[in-house]
Structure formats: structure tokens, C-alpha cells
Amino acid sequence: MTFEEEKKEEKNEKLLVGLCECYLLFYSRVPSSEFLSICVPCLLKAALKKEESEKAQKEVEIALLAFSNINEFVLLDKELYLNEVTEITKYHQEHHNLTHLAYQSAWGFLINRLDTDESLDGEILNELHFGRESARELEELTKCVNWKKEKEEDKKGKDTKEELIKLRWIETLEIYFLDFTMWKEGYIGLINSLVQLFRAAKDNHREIGNGCLDALRHALENRDVTIDDLFESGVVGFFLVEMKQSTLDDDMMWNCLDFFLNVSERLKEKTDGKTDETERKELKRKIFERKEEEGFEDVIASFYGFISFVDESFHYDLPSNILDYFVNV
Structure with missing residues (x-):
């Protein structure tokens, strides 16, 4: 359906975006390069919306969430995504137009690319301020959850959206500490934010607490730290x-x-x-x-x-x- 829609002279952009999102969110294997050549520009175009309405934020959130699901071992030419992801990230840092999940998804995609493209290290560190931004996001998410109240109210043990975003950040940080090759002094704040998150979560969310400990051990194992x-x-x-x-x-x-x-x-x-x-x-x-x-x-x-x-x-x-x-x- 995606290929058929792409071939049409008058494309249904909304349908095309929806097809790409469904494919990436539900397909567990590696997408074909042919599909990605259509999907990546399509989703990034949807994610470049700068409106701050709740509806627009949700559309961008879903587009970036699907985008971040692209397998970390997929080889992607930087020309296909880097300028757009950089623009999305920088614009948010100035205008705060993305949801927490959308912003994490953009970073999650970039960090996943480190395994196949080490040249991203410098661009992430110097231009997009990964250490500062991820530390700030973790601190904000840590403060916005009343951990004990959440667990008391949720008898079934279902994670809140904020808790799930924290888990996604922790997974991203584990990958980063394993793969990055450049270290900057400002990352001291990032390590400290993991410590604070562990202290907040250790008695109420074991998975988050253990994830923080794993990320801290990975940081120690990296010789650039x-x-x-x-x-x-x-x-x-x-x-x-x-x-x-x-x-x-x-x-x-x-x-x-x-x-x-x-x-x-x-x-x-x-x-x-x-x-x-x-x-x-x-x-x-x-x-x-x-x-x-x-x-x-x-x-x-x-x-x-x-x-x-x-x-x-x-x-x-x-x-x-x-x-x-x-x-x-």
C-alpha cells in the first residue's frame, strides 16, 4: 500500500504517514532499504511541524516514535535524516514544542545510529548538547512523578507514560555509554541525574532502579569516563x-x-x-x-x-x- 501510494501523482500524505507509522511500529524485522527511502523522509516531514497545538504535538509524537523504531543495525545515509533531526532537536531546545516522548524518540534514534556511524559522536556532543539535554529531561521526569502515589493508585502495576519514557531514556543512555568515544566535562551532570533518578525509583520501581545501575556501570566501563x-x-x-x-x-x-x-x-x-x-x-x-x-x-x-x-x-x-x-x- 505504501509503494502504491508513493507512485500516485497526487499522494494522500496523511495516509502515507499513517502507513509508515503502522509498518515501523508493528514490523519487528529490518525494513527494506526501498521502504526506508520512502518512509524516513515522509515521517521527518510530518515531524517537522512547528505548531504547538495538542493535536499537532500528538501527530509529531507518533511520527517520531515510529521513526525511533528503525532497527539500530540498519545502515542509513546521514543525508537521509541528519539535517531534519538536527532541525527538529534544535527547534525544540529553543521553543519546547515537543512532548517528552517525542523528544526522547528523536534522541533515541540518533544514539542508536552510533553503533553504525561513529562520526555522529562529534555532532551530537558539540552541536546538540546530548549530555545537558538528557540530564535535564531525566530531572524533569523525575520531579513530575509522585512515585508512591502512582504505585498506590495503580493496583495492576501498569507503568505510567512518564515511567515508560524514563525506561526509554535509560536504554538510550546505556547504548550511549557503551558506544560513544568522546567525553566532556558537562556529562558529570548526566551521571548525577541517573543517581537522583535511582534514589527516587529504587523503592517503587525496580526496573527503573536497576536500569540506572546498569547505565552507571556502563559509564565506569567506558575509558573515556x-x-x-x-x-x-x-x-x-x-x-x-x-x-x-x-x-x-x-x-x-x-x-x-x-x-x-x-x-x-x-x-x-x-x-x-x-x-x-x-x-x-x-x-x-x-x-x-x-x-x-x-x-x-x-x-x-x-x-x-x-x-x-x-x-x-x-x-x-x-x-x-x-x-x-x-x-x-
Whole structure:
């Protein structure tokens, strides 16, 4: 139907947009390049609407949501989408005409392209301010949900739209931390926003909380993120505090131990990203002092006789002497 409509001299643009949206939202496999050559320009044209009426916002939202469903492994020429997505993103940053879901969808599409086009790194960082914008969106979404009230009112456990958008942002950030190759100081705020979201969600939305932890671990594993970035963003202190909580479960304990194991290993290295030897020693001093402030050795001591009871799926790759290692490193 899409191909037939495209061939007509007088196309029904509304029908064409609807067909493209349905196809991408419901088709689980990789679309053909022939279809994408029609679909991408069609949806972007619909998403370039600048009206701020509720109806127009909904139309743009659905177009971008479908657009973001294009498989991340699909090879797309930047000329087919980059100028339009850049215009949509910049216009929103100035006029705030998109819904939260529409804006996340635009970013989700771009970040998914990193896996097949590393050259997007510079354009995303320098021109569209991904770190600043994603941190702001997470902060706004975190504030707009009364977490306890939402869960009390929703007896069936169905996620609210805001919670689903947060999950989409977290998935996008996980991909970004795994794939990006350029790091900027402003991303400290992005890491901090993940910490704040975890604190808000941990008692009421386990999936969001665990997603935040996974994204934070991916950030640590990326060598473009320095230990200093993590320290300044508050993540080190965050994990120290969480390890003392009486509600600490297997999943959280594994994340805490794995985090500090990685931090300790990286601080032993002579070079770590942009951190030189003098900075490395200063960081070790600051982290050691923070450990003392939080009673870190007491926390570690409390794990003796306990770690052997933790489900193997959570600590199969942790060394058996990890507790002694943390105290003595």
C-alpha cells in the first residue's frame, strides 16, 4: 500500500504517514532499504511541524516514535535524516514544542545510529548538547512523578507514560555509554541525574532502579569516563552510602562490589583516560578519605559470612578474596 501510494501523482500524505507509522511500529524485522527511502523522509516531514497545538504535538509524537523504531543495525545515509533531526532537536531546545516522548524518540534514534556511524559522536556532543539535554529531561521526569502515589493508585502495576519514557531514556543512555568515544566535562551532570533518578525509583520501581545501575556501570566501563568524573558526579559517594542500607539486596550488593572493584582496578593503572600519575594519587587519597567518612571498612566487614549466601548469578565473576581486596587496595 505504501509503494502504491508513493507512485500516485497526487499522494494522500496523511495516509502515507499513517502507513509508515503502522509498518515501523508493528514490523519487528529490518525494513527494506526501498521502504526506508520512502518512509524516513515522509515521517521527518510530518515531524517537522512547528505548531504547538495538542493535536499537532500528538501527530509529531507518533511520527517520531515510529521513526525511533528503525532497527539500530540498519545502515542509513546521514543525508537521509541528519539535517531534519538536527532541525527538529534544535527547534525544540529553543521553543519546547515537543512532548517528552517525542523528544526522547528523536534522541533515541540518533544514539542508536552510533553503533553504525561513529562520526555522529562529534555532532551530537558539540552541536546538540546530548549530555545537558538528557540530564535535564531525566530531572524533569523525575520531579513530575509522585512515585508512591502512582504505585498506590495503580493496583495492576501498569507503568505510567512518564515511567515508560524514563525506561526509554535509560536504554538510550546505556547504548550511549557503551558506544560513544568522546567525553566532556558537562556529562558529570548526566551521571548525577541517573543517581537522583535511582534514589527516587529504587523503592517503587525496580526496573527503573536497576536500569540506572546498569547505565552507571556502563559509564565506569567506558575509558573515556575518568574516575575523577565519577567522583565529582557523586557516584562514588552514592555507592558508599547505598552499601550501608539495611534494604541492600543481592542485585544492589553485586552492583556496589562490581563498581568498586572496577574503580580499584582503574586506580591501580598508570594511566586511566586523561588521568595522569599525580591526579591518580590525588584521586586515591580523596576516595580513601571518603571511604573513611562513610565507614567503608565497617561496611565491608559486615559482608563477612554473608557473601557466600548471595545467589551465584550475582557474584560469579567476583574474586573470592574481594572483601580483603577492597580493604587493602
